[in-house]
Amino acid sequence: MNILENAVSVGGPAALFPDDRNGIEHLDWSNIGQAFPIKQRRAYLNNASIGALSQPVVAAVNRFMEDVRDNGRNAYPEWCRYAEETIKARIGRLIGAHRDEIAYVKNTTEGLVNVANGFPWRDGDNLILPDIEYPSNVYCWMKLAARGVTIRWVKNRNGRILVDDIRRLMDDRTRLVSLSAVQFSNGFRQDLEATSNLCHERGVYLNLDAIQWAGSLELDVEKLGIHFLSVGGHKWMLAPIGTGFFYCRKSVLGLLDPPSVGYHSVDSTEDHMHYMLEYRPTAARFEEALANFTGIWGLDAAVRIQLALTPARIESHILTLTDYACEALLRKGYQIVSSRNPGEASGNLSFKHSGHDAQELSQRLRDAGVDLAVRGGNLRISPTYYNDSDEIDRLIEALPS
Ligand SMILES: Cc1ncc(COP(=O)(O)O)c(C=O)c1O
Known part of the structure; x- marks a missing residue:
């Protein structure tokens, strides 16, 4: 048996570089959420701690690993370039x-x-x-x-x-x-x-x-x-x-x-x-x-x-989502700790409640499938471009008044 017949081939070094081997070019604002499997399980609002990875990112990592698996060092000059x-x-x-x-x-x-x-x-x-x-x-x-x-x-x-x-x-x-x-x-x-x-x-x-x-x-x-x-x-x-x-x-x-x-x-x-x-x-x-x-x-x-997606639209999406969260949090009796002044607001939104301990709330949210961070005794959400207002709604629903 020729062992080479069974060798896994990813097409040699050239397969690493074509334009859309990781399925990025068909992504846009209408379908970006589908590229993030975490969305099917959790409302992940903790990207300022460690961001969740998308399928194209994982595919790109795997593609590189497969190239080394199948071709060793052969594409080294191309990698470097x-x-x-x-x-x-x-x-x-x-x-x-x-x-x-x-x-x-x-x-x-x-x-x-x-x-x-x-x-x-x-x-x-x-x-x-x-x-x-x-x-x-x-x-x-x-x-x-x-x-x-x-x-x-x-x-x-x-x-x-x-x-x-x-x-x-x-x-x-x-x-x-x-x-x-x-x-x-x-x-x-x-x-x-x-x-x-x-x-x-x-x-x-x-x-x-x-x-x-x-x-x-x-x-x-x-x-x-x-x-x-x-x-x-x-x-x-x-x-x-x-x-x-x-x-x-x-x-x-x-x-x-x-x-x-x-x-x-x-x-x-x-x-x-x-x-x-x-x-x-x-x-x-x-x-x-x-x-x-x-x-x-x-x-x-x-x-x-x-x-x-363009950085301008990503920024605007993030600020819109955090503004939306601020309004809902205030309605629920929470105090916004972050400055929301124009020019001072970012994707990190910190908030607190005088009647609830932040660590306990964080655990309660985690149990409800909502992830955020506790920083300086406050809760902090950090939604990004793959997050949406439904996930903010899940956060608000899971929080006690
Ligand atoms: C402002 C800031 N700088 C640096 C770090 C750490 O970054 P790194 O692990 O990439 O050095 C963090 C978070 O962990 C951070 O929030």
């Missing part, structure tokens, strides 16, 4: 960047650490940081104390981070402002334009933890003048855990000394014995070695879905 050119260009389109300004990372924290450890700090410098950041955007800066760099904490005002408060903390040794584009605990959406304008006015760099923004709200890093930005794939991007991207504005690429250097950081990636420490001319210099292609194939599918 596709990840570098096609996928990064699509990520770039999503956030208003050029593909050369994108590096793959395994999580948000890795991108933040690139800035913290790569920035040319001098003894006596300071950076500005809100006092309600997720710890990813805290410890990497605290560690800089050993290099004589201090943190100036911006005190939140009832969950808001005001640009004027950032301004007041700046002095001539302030080099960087680092903050969450959307706060994880209460959904406060930073005024990125005003924050960036201030930074540019004062010659200060702006670094964003954008994991709670990207995938839910429109973004144009070029127009906004952002210097650095990091996004993990596993929340609003609805991409696999262990994926993400780091944006480094082209004009400041040379400012950072890549903290993690390996054979992929340099140009001669296939010329193994020609040792020359000359960084690649793009943000790919921050990728020290072979990247998580399996996950990146899934990330790509997730990005393609967002581009098809």
